Amino acid sequence: MTANELYSNILAKKSYLCVGLDTDIRRIPAHLRREPDPVAAFNRQIIEATADYAVAYKPNIAFYEAQGPRGWESLQRTLEYIPRACFTIADAKRGDIGNTSGLYARTFFDPASSGLDFDAVTVAPYMGRDSVEPFLEFPDKWVILLALTSNVGSSDFQQLPVRTEKLYENVIRTSQTWAGADRMMYVVGATRADELAHIRTLIPDHFLLVPGVGAQGGSLAEVSRYGFNSQCGLLVNASRSILYASSGTDFAQKAAGEARTLQQEMAGYL
Numbered sequence: 001m002t003a004n005e006l007y008s009n010i011l012a013k014k015s016y017l018c019v020g021l022d023t024d025i026r027r028i029p030a031h032l033r034r035e036p037d038p039v040a041a042f043n044r045q046i047i048e049a050t051a052d053y054a055v056a057y058k059p060n061i062a063f064y065e066a067q068g069p070r071g072w073e074s075l076q077r078t079l080e081y082i083p084r085a086c087f088t089i090a091d092a093k094r095g096d097i098g099n100t101s102g103l104y105a106r107t108f109f110d111p112a113s114s115g116l117d118f119d120a121v122t123v124a125p126y127m128g129r130d131s132v133e134p135f136l137e138f139p140d141k142w143v144i145l146l147a148l149t150s151n152v153g154s155s156d157f158q159q160l161p162v163r164t165e166k167l168y169e170n171v172i173r174t175s176q177t178w179a180g181a182d183r184m185m186y187v188v189g190a191t192r193a194d195e196l197a198h199i200r201t202l203i204p205d206h207f208l209l210v211p212g213v214g215a216q217g218g219s220l221a222e223v224s225r226y227g228f229n230s231q232c233g234l235l236v237n238a239s240r241s242i243l244y245a246s247s248g249t250d251f252a253q254k255a256a257g258e259a260r261t262l263q264q265e266m267a268g269y270l
């Protein structure tokens with residue numbers, strides 16, 4: 001999916017919501033646990049309930065890997081349920097020496113190899129250019145580089161001074177020589193909204209994936225105020241606040257309500 005196509009979808013749905021599919025088998029409503037694939041059954045209902053309000057879906061790969069081979073099957077089924085017009089992100093935070101990154105890239109981008117065909121994968125930048133390039137060899141696919149993450153520990157390294165700038169600023173500046181705004185996005189946590197205006201001066205044209213609204217307490221209003229660019233430029237993720245809005249048989253209905261509330265707020269900002 002191109003940036004223009006993503007922007008068209010954002011305008012059509014009046015939404016820049018990404019629903020995070022952090023589906024924890026231990027939190028799936030009891031009545032679904034009798035299904036042959038409870039995770040896929042849960043995700044299917046979540047996707048059907050939220051598809052009118054979301055432009056992207058982001059399965060966090062940890063929740064699937066933790067289930068072993070069954071988890072990979074659930075992930076593959078889940079991808080099949082996501083409407084084609086929606087942008088799909090494998091939140092895997094990968095990156096290794098180039099030879100190994102190439103295999104990670106095939107995992108998420110090469111359906112003939114793995115059965116998975118995501119639009120984007122999150123990548124940790126700290127092994128440098130050659131650890132990221134193998135992902136960029138897949139045409140029409142996106143790398144979403146971790147820049148300034150939403151967790152408290154992001155200050156441990158990402159904010160450290162490197163010569164005249166912070167480490168995360170250096171990551172953003174250096175990585176722009178690897179690919180442009182048509183292939184690369186950056187993760188900036190919603191809990192870091194105070195730095196978004198500055199980040200926009202470094203990368204005015206790039207899309208940002210912004211997790212941290214909902215369960216982590218980030219402000220959609222602030223993210224939107226400081227993070228917008230001329231093509232929206234934001235995908236704001238919420239996972240637990242949508243998935244687990246109810247633990248009962250009405251979970252999909254309640255998830256739809258949460259997604260709709262976020263979408264309506266977004267419509268007001270667009």
Ligand SMILES: O=c1ccn([C@@H]2O[C@H](COP(=O)(O)O)[C@@H](O)[C@H]2O)c(=O)[nH]1
Nearest residue numbers: 060149150189211214215216238239240
């Ligand atoms: O900086 C980051 C990078 C990734 N995440 C991921 O996003 C979701 C957030 O889930 P919530 O339930 O909405 O808090 C989750 O998959 C994280 O691993 C992030 O939160 N912050």
